[in-house]
Amino acid sequence: MPQTGDFGKDINLLVQNVARLFAHEGNAKLVSILSYATISADQTGFDNWDGGTDIYTVYLEVPQAIYLEINAELDAIAKAIQERLGTFLHRYDRTWIGGIAISPQLIESESWQQDARDWLSGEGITNQGRVRSNNIASRQCDGLLFRSVPEINLYRALKSKGLTFAPLPVFLKGGKEYSRIEPDFILIKDGIVFCIEIDGDTVHKETPAEANARTRILSNEGAIVERFTASRCDTPEKAEELAREVLVLIEKHRRNRP
Numbered sequence: 001m002p003q004t005g006d007f008g009k010d011i012n013l014l015v016q017n018v019a020r021l022f023a024h025e026g027n028a029k030l031v032s033i034l035s036y037a038t039i040s041a042d043q044t045g046f047d048n049w050d051g052g053t054d055i056y057t058v059y060l061e062v063p064q065a066i067y068l069e070i071n072a073e074l075d076a077i078a079k080a081i082q083e084r085l086g087t088f089l090h091r092y093d094r095t096w097i098g099g100i101a102i103s104p105q106l107i108e109s110e111s112w113q114q115d116a117r118d119w120l121s122g123e124g125i126t127n128q129g130r131v132r133s134n135n136i137a138s139r140q141c142d143g144l145l146f147r148s149v150p151e152i153n154l155y156r157a158l159k160s161k162g163l164t165f166a167p168l169p170v171f172l173k174g175g176k177e178y179s180r181i182e183p184d185f186i187l188i189k190d191g192i193v194f195c196i197e198i199d200g201d202t203v204h205k206e207t208p209a210e211a212n213a214r215t216r217i218l219s220n221e222g223a224i225v226e227r228f229t230a231s232r233c234d235t236p237e238k239a240e241e242l243a244r245e246v247l248v249l250i251e252k253h254r255r256n257r258p
Helices: 011-025 028-036 064-086 112-120 149-160 208-219 236-256
Strands: 038-047 053-062 095-104 139-141 144-146 164-167 171-173 179-181 185-189 192-199 224-229
Touching: 011 028, 011 038, 011 064, 028 053, 028 064, 038 095, 053 064, 064 095, 139 149, 144 149, 144 164, 149 164, 149 185, 149 192, 149 236, 171 208, 179 208, 185 236, 192 208, 192 236, 208 224, 224 236
Parallel strands: 053 095, 192 224
Antiparallel strands: 038 053, 139 144, 164 185, 171 179, 185 192
């Protein structure tokens, strides 16, 4: 039976449970959107039919980088979120969701004009993986994009070793069988191209076969691909240890090279 509740006051509780449902499905994109959104709900309508129904609009203000990435999919994303929220409406008497409004967050900065001039001069521009991706890179460190804290830990550890590497670069393979890949890290040392993939994201799941297929455009060209679990670098200390192991592996491949 419907319960009497305040949908507007409960909206954060409802959305966090919607995010859990998406996580169980492995839908990293929607989890990322919800986890970084500022969430609110207001009554924006009323229907007199059958005793009356309160109609709410749910507002999701997301970071601007995420908004630009999902801009072409806003209608589909809003529909998916609304459908999931609808599964909890039985808790509320005479309540309906009129729509999901997704917008970019407002950012206030006293230095915005200097920031704009820096951008015009080329500072802060990146071609890192951030478009057409099912797993949004929403974390930043040193102005670079990452998808998880373990990745940031490993980035710092690799940086401390003086290595030449690229975090979350974009690789394309043209032709009839076009493909695109955003490996977590590409290292270049002693003529070895070494790809590191960090597995174990709580919401981004793929089978070993899917993972191998995704990195094949690199391995087919001679890159060494190694996969490590996120638990290997979930602290700075573990990340330092993993970075040392990576150096040993690169040296081993260098010695075994024909």
